[in-house]
Amino acid sequence: MALLSVDNLxxxxxxxxxxxxxxxxxxxxVERGEVLGIVGESGSGKSVTALSIMGLIDPQVGRVAGGSxxxxxxxxxxxxxxxxxxxxxxxxxMVFQEPLxxxxxxxxxxxxxxxxxxxxxxxxxxxxxxxxxxxxxxVHIPDPEGILRRYPHEISGGMRQRAxxxxxxxxTPDLLIADEPTTALDVTIQAxxxxxxxxxxxELKLAVILITHDIGxxxxxxxxxxxxxxxxxxxxxxAEALLSAPRHPYTIGLLASVPRLGARRPGERLQEIPGTxxxxxxxxxxxxxxxxxxxxxxRCVEQAPxxxxxxxxxxxxxxxxxxx
Amino acid sequence: xxxxxxxxxxxxxxxxxYAVRRRSPFEARRYVHAVNGIDIHLRHGETLGIVGESGCGKTTLxxxxxxxxxxxGGRIVLNGRDITHAKGGDLRAARxxxxxxxxxxxxxxxxxxxAVELVREPLDALSTLTRAEANERAMGLVEKVGLTRAQAQRxxxxxxxxxxxRIGIARALALNPKLVLADEPVSALDVSIRAQILNLMxxxxxELGLSYIVISHDLAIIDYVCDRVAxxxxxxxxxxxxxTDVFSRPRHPYTQALLAAVPHHDPRQRRRTAEIVGDLPNPTAxxxxxxxxxxxxxxxxxxxxLAPQTTTTDGHDIACHHPD
Numbered sequence: 001m002a003l004l005s006v007d008n009l010x011x012x013x014x015x016x017x018x019x020x021x022x023x024x025x026x027x028x029x030v031e032r033g034e035v036l037g038i039v040g041e042s043g044s045g046k047s048v049t050a051l052s053i054m055g056l057i058d059p060q061v062g063r064v065a066g067g068s069x070x071x072x073x074x075x076x077x078x079x080x081x082x083x084x085x086x087x088x089x090x091x092x093x094m095v096f097q098e099p100l101x102x103x104x105x106x107x108x109x110x111x112x113x114x115x116x117x118x119x120x121x122x123x124x125x126x127x128x129x130x131x132x133x134x135x136x137x138x139v140h141i142p143d144p145e146g147i148l149r150r151y152p153h154e155i156s157g158g159m160r161q162r163a164x165x166x167x168x169x170x171x172t173p174d175l176l177i178a179d180e181p182t183t184a185l186d187v188t189i190q191a192x193x194x195x196x197x198x199x200x201x202x203e204l205k206l207a208v209i210l211i212t213h214d215i216g217x218x219x220x221x222x223x224x225x226x227x228x229x230x231x232x233x234x235x236x237x238x239a240e241a242l243l244s245a246p247r248h249p250y251t252i253g254l255l256a257s258v259p260r261l262g263a264r265r266p267g268e269r270l271q272e273i274p275g276t277x278x279x280x281x282x283x284x285x286x287x288x289x290x291x292x293x294x295x296x297x298x299r300c301v302e303q304a305p306x307x308x309x310x311x312x313x314x315x316x317x318x319x320x321x322x323x324x
Numbered sequence: 325x326x327x328x329x330x331x332x333x334x335x336x337x338x339x340x341x342y343a344v345r346r347r348s349p350f351e352a353r354r355y356v357h358a359v360n361g362i363d364i365h366l367r368h369g370e371t372l373g374i375v376g377e378s379g380c381g382k383t384t385l386x387x388x389x390x391x392x393x394x395x396x397g398g399r400i401v402l403n404g405r406d407i408t409h410a411k412g413g414d415l416r417a418a419r420x421x422x423x424x425x426x427x428x429x430x431x432x433x434x435x436x437x438x439a440v441e442l443v444r445e446p447l448d449a450l451s452t453l454t455r456a457e458a459n460e461r462a463m464g465l466v467e468k469v470g471l472t473r474a475q476a477q478r479x480x481x482x483x484x485x486x487x488x489x490r491i492g493i494a495r496a497l498a499l500n501p502k503l504v505l506a507d508e509p510v511s512a513l514d515v516s517i518r519a520q521i522l523n524l525m526x527x528x529x530x531e532l533g534l535s536y537i538v539i540s541h542d543l544a545i546i547d548y549v550c551d552r553v554a555x556x557x558x559x560x561x562x563x564x565x566x567x568t569d570v571f572s573r574p575r576h577p578y579t580q581a582l583l584a585a586v587p588h589h590d591p592r593q594r595r596r597t598a599e600i601v602g603d604l605p606n607p608t609a610x611x612x613x614x615x616x617x618x619x620x621x622x623x624x625x626x627x628x629x630l631a632p633q634t635t636t637t638d639g640h641d642i643a644c645h646h647p648d
Contacts (some may be wrong), residue, residue: 041515042514156604157378158603186377186378186541187377187541187543187582187585187586188377188581188582188585188600189377189603190585191584191587192601213514213515216587219588219589219590219591219594220587220588220594221587239591240591240592243589243590244591244592253516254515254516257516257518257519258515258518258519258544258589259518259519259542259544259545259547260544260589261543261547261583261586262571263547264547264548269523269526270519270522270523270548272519272520272523273517273519273520276517277484277514277516
């Protein structure tokens with residue numbers, strides 16, 4: 001059985017027009033030692049998916065409205081807070097996009113990583129300090145003893161993100177969720193951080209959910225991919241198959257619109273996807289991509305397509321793909 | 325050199341240094357050389373890319389060229405006129421010829437002005453057109469960047485990110501500039517929207533005979549839109565030349581590392597590149613000799629002692645003791 005399986009998940013938020021679903025009917029699974037890439041633009045629901053798994057949707061503004069999140073045999077939806085807190089940071093951890101805003105500026109790096117142990121009842125003290133030091137060594141931070149005493153603003157972005165990863169690994173989790181972990185970093189540092197996550201996946205058999213909008217990162221660092229658009233998964237499959245033979249018009253358009261290094265021919269223009277990403281309040285009974293789709297048929301506007309297998313392990317939610 | 329040589333912009337030995345705040349009046353003065361002896365030039369109709377990691381000085385360079393900052397050394401010649409220390413009317417005249425497109429279209433537009441007013445603002449400030457003429461010109465520009473006359477009456481919050489960046493571009497074009505500097509023009513936009521803006525910039529360049537300086541950390545975008553590229557490391561240009569030359573045969577180890585760090589879009593070409601180690605050094609205490617030597621795989625004693633001179637062969641500049 002998969003370590004994590006998300007089934008028909010829907011999460012809604014309060015809007016002026018009433019509750020609206022930011023994600024709807026999202027299903028996927030992740031195995032131990034596997035990297036699942038979730039690709040999407042802002043508003044696609046990829047971060048909401050991650051926050052829903054972590055149980056971090058603020059009940060004041062939103063809630064999981066349907067579906068299940070089964071982690072190691074247990075449904076996380078509706079789990080009492082105390083049980084969720086025992087899992088979070090211990091068996092499921094998350095690395096956020098912007099390490100500077102995810103770290104507390106008032107505490108040293110050593111104190112913040114140590115807090116994970118304190119929160120799970122292991123207390124502070126010399127033993128915890130030694131464990132923190134080991135974690136910093138695990139993520140290859142040079143001069144770990146020095147970094148321990150530094151505040152977040154005193155170290156570089158790459159070092160901060162490593163400290164975040166060290167914190168996420170405090171108890172060697174089974175599942176690591178990384179939400180755009182390198183978007184705020186320079187390319188040379190990005191390579192260091194992604195290679196680190198990949199090494200830890202192999203050494204510690206982590207299951208990883210890697211959320212990104214970068215096609216290159218998907219191609220190099222994921223095993224399987226789920227492409228999200230407008231709160232739904234529109235296509236999913238093995239990374240290699242999906243990137244070389246995408247079936248959904250959105251995936252096809254996205255791959256064609258992204259400039260690739262060394263692929264330019266003189267005078268050539270990039271392929272555009274017209275229009276813009278739909279907002280959460282827009283009511284679209286059919287396919288959410290239909291207003292921007294070149295292959296739109298009348299059925300697309302009326303009825304939402306479900307994911308259906310188009311190639312071994314590869315599924316797309318599209319009426320046009322089905323007809324083709 | 326002058327305009328007859330087809331040179332729109334010539335920057336020579338440009339230096340911008342900032343004093344570091346002292347903790348006591350008895351401490352020795354120290355300076356950060358954010359831009360340290362940079363030479364670039366731009367022909368009419370040409371696009372130059374500027375690439376470097378955060379903190380390398382690329383934005384300071386742009387601000388000096390636009391004369392938002394007065395450089396502490398070197399020369400900036402625009403269209404045959406020395407504007408390095410221009411003031412008053414001369415500076416305003418120079419500003420008409422060069423305009424800026426900002427990175428973040430959410431932060432750079434006044435939320436209280438309608439789109440047409442935003443585009444008209446530079447005309448009101450720097451042109452001699454009547455109000456009606458200025459309005460008509462602003463409307464024309466709004467249409468030129470792909471928005472409608474009806475949309476021109478809306479406020480920034482009613483537009484998507486891509487549409488806002490179109491307004492930013494229309495605003496930059498209001499005064500018929502010869503040179504447009506764009507600092508990360510698409511990095512704040514959704515991936516599926518980026519192609520629209522890059523294609524718009526390319527179309528406007530052809531139609532209006534513009535020259536661009538494009539600052540980006542995304543090498544694929546530089547590859548797509550630029551004719552030549554300058555790679556900056558810690559305030560100095562380490563390599564400069566035609567994009568096709570520099571990206572297909574990079575000769576400086578830093579350029580090679582940058583290109584190798586970009587994740588390849590083809591999952592069948594998985595490779596774990598030898599990542600470069602370490603972070604950008606502290607600019608207040610740059611390493612002696614070549615600033616890149618602590619991270620360079622080819623560094624020798626010579627690199628630690630002596631900063632390399634720039635050598636040029638076939639228009640390809642390189643500053644390295646051991647180029648490939």
